[in-house]
Amino acid sequence: MPQRRQRLIQRRKTLGFSQERLAHTVGVERSTVVRWESGETEPRPWQRPKLAAVLKISLDEVDELLTQHVNEEPEAERLDFVLRNPAAVDLVAVAHLAERVDRLNTEYDTAPSASLLADAGHSHSQVTLLHNFAPNGRIRRELCISLAESATLMGQLVWDASQRRDGAVSVQYFDQAITAAREVGDPILEAHAQLRKGFVALYGTKDAREGLRLCNETAIVSRNASDVLAGLGFLHVGEAYAMLGERRHCEKALGEAADSFGRIHKDDEALHMFSPTQFDRLAGSCYLFLGVNHKAEQILTKSARSLVRWKKSQSIALGNLTLAYIRQGKPEEACGTLHEAIDLIEETRGGGGLNIAFTAGRELGPWCHEPWVQEISDRLFALMAT
Structure with a gap:
């Protein structure tokens, strides 16, 4: 049975790297670093010089880290000590917390948000505590990054778990993330939190003008830092214009989004936020708002089938596809896709999919006497009850 390479893990944490950040710096997937540390695989010969440079050690020392499995001080005990003595915070404790936040972010798209709230809130309070005591320098910088990431995650989870009702608390978390991101001059973290604030305006308060402003700010902040986030900003600018019924401006923004996505490089730090399906999903939503339902149906049909890995997003796409069917007088097709959305x-x-499902259920009202519509109603009532 493979043994965890504790010395490799300790070296990474001493330098303040999470698994994801080390993977990005070396130029591999996070899962590759996970396998290296678990003892399942080893870095390839051509990867070792880069790994040695990043870890600031020699190639011989890399070999030692890969072959020695020394039991180090338990991470939980070290973190407990630092939390009791915040002034003693070090990069090992910071990296341990950063990994917790990374793990929760990874689980976000597949797990119910309410099930993550307790762990995320606990981690966020710990990051906030240590940030308040951190000295200037690298430790504080790393904690600012973790604080921005955990605050953004908390905003997402509260927003989702409240079924998109608790926008005020979510915005407070996003503002906290923006402040932390600005402290270290990280436009990617800032733009991500701005984008999430835009979602609250677009889907919560239904303030399309405010959503337009925030999403445009996202595109501006990230323009020179991440084509992924700039593209996402432009996508939601297009959606805001669609909500306002301004098709020409909407399609112009969609074109800018497509241009940004076309420039994405493999080194984009926000690459993990990008999916090739995003453009079609949002374009379909735009045409749905604009009342061009046949075009929305065509785009969303393709998008929904491509979102298998992103279950919360797929439920939204299926819900919107349901609405496109209903508005063209296709209730039976609508029931099929709505059942799929409810399954997810x-x-x-997911709060976004839930709200759209209830909207679709209301729009099926003209066919309420049909047994297959009654079945949908029963499932929606069951969702309300839980």
Whole structure:
């Protein structure tokens, strides 16, 4: 059975790297670093010089880290000590907390948000505590990054778990993330939190003008830092214009989004936020708002089938596809896709999909006497009850 390479793990944490950040710096997937540390695989010969440079050690020392499995001080005990003595915070404790936040972020798209809230809130309070005591320098910088990431995650989870009702608390978390990101001059973290604030305006308060402003700010902040985030900003600018019924401006923004996505490089730090399906999903939503339902149907049909890995997003796409069917007088097709959306919502409890499903259920009202519509109604009532 493979043994964990504790010395490799300790070296990474001493330098303040999370698994994801080390992977990005070396130029591999996070799962590759996970396998290296678990003892399942070893770095390839051509990867070792880069790994040695990043870890600031020699190639011989890399070999030692890969072959020695020394039991180090338990991470939980070290973190407990630092939390009791915040002034003693070090990069090892910071990296341990950063990994917790990374793990929770990874789980976000597949697990019910309410199930993550307790762990995320606990980690966020710990990051906030240590940030308040951190000295200037690298430790504080790393904690600012973790604080921005955990605050953004908390905003997302509260927003989702409240079924998109608790926008005020979510915005407070996003503002905290923006402040932390600005402290270290990280436009990617800032733009991500700005984008999430835009979602609250677009889907919560239904203030399309405010959503337009925030999403445009996202595109501006990230323009020179991440084509992924700039593209996402432009996508939601397009959606805001669609909500306002301004098709020409909407399609111009969609074109800018497509241009940004076309420039994405493999080194983009926000690459993990990008999916090739995003453009079609949002373009379909735009045409749905604009009342061009046949075009929305065509785009969303393609998008929904491509979102298998992103269950919360897939439930939204299926919900919007349902609305496109209903508005063209296709209730039976609508019921089929709505059942699929509800299957995913029951699994993930995603607030966005849930709201769209209830909207679709109301729009099926003219066919309420049909038994297959009654079945949909029963499932929606069951969702309300839980």
